[in-house]
Amino acid sequence: MTTQAHPVAAAPPRPGPAARVDLLHAGSAERYRRLVAAGVDRVARRVAGVDGPCTGVGPDVLTRRIDPIDLDRPLGDPIAALDELEDVYLRDAVWFHHPRYLAHLNCPVALPALLGEAVLSAVNSSLDTWDQSGGATLIERRLIGWTAGRLGLGSTADGVFTSGGSQSNLQALLLAREEACARHGAGRELLPRLRVLVSAAGHFSVRKSADLLGLAPEAVVAVPTDAGRRMRPEAVRRELDRCRQAGGVPMAVVATAGTTDFGSIDPLPELAELCAIDRVWLHVDAAYGCGLLVSPTRRHLLAGVEGADSVTVDFHKSFFQPVSSSAVLVRDRRTLRHATYHADYLNPARSTQPNQVDKSLQTTRRFDALKLWLTLRVLGPDAVGALFDEVLDRAAAAWSLVDADPRFEALAGSPLSTVVFRYLPVDRFRADEANRHARAALAASGAAMVAATVVDGRQFLKFTLLNPETTVADVGQVLDLIAAHAGGYAR
Ligand SMILES: *Cc1c(COP(=O)(O)O)cnc(C)c1O
Secondary structure, three states: OOOOOOOOOOOOOOOOOOOOOOOOOHHHHHHHHHHHHHHHHHHHHHHOOOOOOOOOOOOHHHHHOOOOOOOOOOOOHHHHHHHHHHOOOOOOOOOOOOHHHHHHHOOOOOOHHHHHHHHHHHHOOOOHHHOOOOHHHHHHHHHHHEEEHHHHOOOOOOEEEOOOOHHHHHHHHHHHHHHHHHHHOOOOHHHEEEEEEEOOOHHHHHHHHHHHHHOOOOOEEEEOOOOOOOOOOHHHHHHHHOOOOOOOEEEEEEEOOOOOOEEEEEEEEHHHHHHHHOOEHHHHHHHHEEHHOOOOOOHHHHOOOHHHEEEEEEHHHHHOOOOEEEEEEEEOOOHHHOOOOOOOOOOOOOOOOEEHHOOOOOOOOOOOOHHHHHHHOOOOOHHHHHHHHHHHHHHHHHHHHHHHHOEEEEEOOOOOOOEEEEOOOOOOOHHHHHHHHHHHHHHOOOEEEEEEEHHHHEEEEEEEEEOOOOHHHHHHHHHHHHHHHHHHHHH
């Protein structure tokens, strides 16, 4: 190391005079139309042409293509940039609309929502205040009201769109924390004693939220589940008692309406009753199961959700919306004041204009609600619900197929759309490794993508179905491929 001061960085070399940034305005409207059409055309051609959910290209190959690109030397031409994008992204993207994409909770997207996406980013409204959004604020409010109505939260309900289920869970637990402190007439000194009860199969964002909210490392209590991976009400009762006896203060019970791995739905009516008697905040994480709100045949699976104090819904999972589209709903709109902070420049306390920033953890915020709005205005809720139902029926058929197949062991079926299973070598030798290998080999081949999880210490594979285009025959093909990869490995 020399002690010499760093020289001022040399100005980046330029290929010529810098191009003027082409902004969207009256004079560029026609160029905007042509430019976006060119992008849409590229994507449309790709979407029509893909023959697998991915190409299997790994990070090493893509790093070699992306790293050499000199960001200080622009191409100066959008078509050339699109050509380059084909090489570094589009050709090897992961396509959720492909019928053999069976991995995570990603959905093919509804076309009216894509229309909304195009409109919202061009207009570029921001949902913090009325003077940055106009009608967008009222449209978001109508959708929050509509969702709260479907949930049955009553006339005092409210909520706000968020970036995703993790943020929705964080905000719900923030409100629960503040309510717990208020109820105990306490301040932050109560934080080390607060406890959150959640299913052992619940989402990891609950644990992350507890940390972010300053709770103790042992604050999140994982409640054991039954054979159907549902949190047992008597176990919750027992944990609540145990928590109090140990000097803890139950801050919230988090029920999951659709666990990420098993699709299991905690017994909402029993938990709502228990929490009402105990005066503990009930948060329902329906990030996955919210599509049931519009299901023509399965809405009953969410019975009891109307007893929640707060609910997370991810429209970008079971409502076929593009990322991001999520919301947190609360039964009592007054609790949202815990997210309210005033800034003179933005939302002074004396302002009477409607604003959403008072309810949100974000400030500048996308008009994601427009995507759901256009989906509902074009197709309606019944069409969305029917599509989700179709997916759930397909998942049930897929489960039966796996369960009947002697090469595999299937765990209990899901009320939603996951299938958790593993390949079992005849002698069971190295089963974990064989399943891990099969998943990786499948993705590397580009023929299909499946997820993985660990259950009771054993390696399992997981299908998550969210695509009505996936047929039972597709599932059968993927099972054969898995058996071939795993069988070859185990031998
Ligand atoms: C996906 C999921 C989340 C997290 O939602 P994001 O939108 O990915 O942040 C939370 N809870 C459950 C049960 C989920 O399945």
